[in-house]
Amino acid sequence: MTTGRITESMLERSALGDLQRAVRRVADAQRRVSSGRDLVRPSDDPLRTARALAARNELALVRELRDNVRDASTWQDVADKALGNISDYLQRARELIVQGANDAVGQRGRDAIARELDEIIAAIKQEANASYAGRYVFAGTATQTRPYDPNGADTYAGDAGVIERAIGPGVRITVNVVRGGALLGQGQAANDGLILDTLRDAADQLRTGTPAALNALRTTTLQAVDRNLDELGRARAEVGATTQRLESADARLAELELSVGTLRSEAEDADMAKAITDLIAQQTAYQAALRAGANVLQTSLLDFLR
Missing domain, CATH: 1.20.58 (Methane Monooxygenase Hydroxylase; Chain G, domain 1)
Structure with missing residues (x-):
């Protein structure tokens, strides 16, 4: 040897x-x-590395879902503010209609009320053009298209499409719960009895000033205004319910983000x-x-x- x-x-x-x-x-x-970090390279601990990667992927998903929730929540805030302003304008229009239907008001006064109604119509259409992050919130899926021309025809340029966001694993929510065409309508040409059609009729009846026109103003038209106010209330309630659902989803996701973040930290740190x-x-x-x-x-x- x-x-x-x-x-x-x-x-x-x-x-x-x-x-x-x-x-x-x-x-x-x-x-x-x-x-x-405890893991300098994957070979240090392959099992912990796998757990860390899984936690990172889940954390990225949770954060993406929270971004969706925040985006949808802000959308609801913008929509609710615009609907509130439209409701205020419509309530003011109702007061003017009641005033103009009074026989004691002369034709000059009715003409002035009609002009104010025209201004209210333009303001309502402007509110229906509310936008968030460059997207029109009442335009359906046509978010790059302005729903109404404030100084032009009352035609709705959006669509009835639905926009959804994922707010949880397998959970989606409709973001644009209110579409402008369903509330404001298409104006007198459509004769749909919605807000724009009703207010245009009211302005015409005030300018006409005949007993028949004033009778229609204080009955049919005023009733249509009240129906539209009720619809606005229901629309705002739907937006409010969506906001509450989003708040609950965000609270759950915040807890999940903390939990998954802890798992990632335990695997990596x-x-x-x-x-x-x-x-x-x-x-x-x-x-x-x-x-x-x-x-x-x-x-x-x-x-x-x-």
């Missing part, structure tokens, strides 16, 4: 290898401390006290390897000189 002779070059290579490994361990320990202790230990080991390597290399050099 032969025994291999340990040469100076073998000792040198061994010392250098020890130093390189010590340097890598120090570098890994430093990265853990500086990054706060380092125990800082342990990481710092390990760094100190690796630095100490490196210094020891450095001193040992220096002795080996110094001895080899002296042997060479002799």
Whole structure:
């Protein structure tokens, strides 16, 4: 049996290898401390790496859902404010109609009321053009199309399409619960009895001023105004119910985000006290390897000189 002779070059290579490994361990320990992450590379712990990746993916999904909820909530806020303003305008129009239907009001007064109704119609159409983030909230899916021309015809330019957002795993919600055409209508040409048609009729009846026109104003037209006010109330209630549902969804998602974030942290983040202790230990080991390597290399050099 032969025994291999340990040469100076073998000792040198061994010392250098020890130093390189010590340097890598120090570098890994430093990265853990500086990054706060326990997993420097996937091979450190494949099982924890898989858990961390799964948690990251789920966290990204939860945050995307929360973004959807916030977007939908702001949409409801814009819609509710516009509907509230339209309701105020329509209530003012009702007061004017009651005033104009009074026989004591002369034709000049009725003409002035009719002009104010024209202004209210333009203001209502402007409210129906409410937008959020460059999208018209009452235009159906035609969000880049202005629903109404405030100074033109009463034709609705949007559509009846539905916009939905995912707010949970397998859960979707309609964002545009109110479409302008279903409330304001298409004007007198459509004879749909909705807001624009009703107010145009009222203005015409005031300008006509005949007993038959005034009788229609105080009966049929006033009743139509009341029906439209009721519809506005129902629309606002639907927006309010959607807002409450979104608030509940956001609360659930916030809890889920915290829970998943904790799982990700447990899978990825380092125990800082342990990481710092390990760094100190690796630095100490490196210094020891450095001193040992220096002795080996110094001895080899002296042997060479002799």
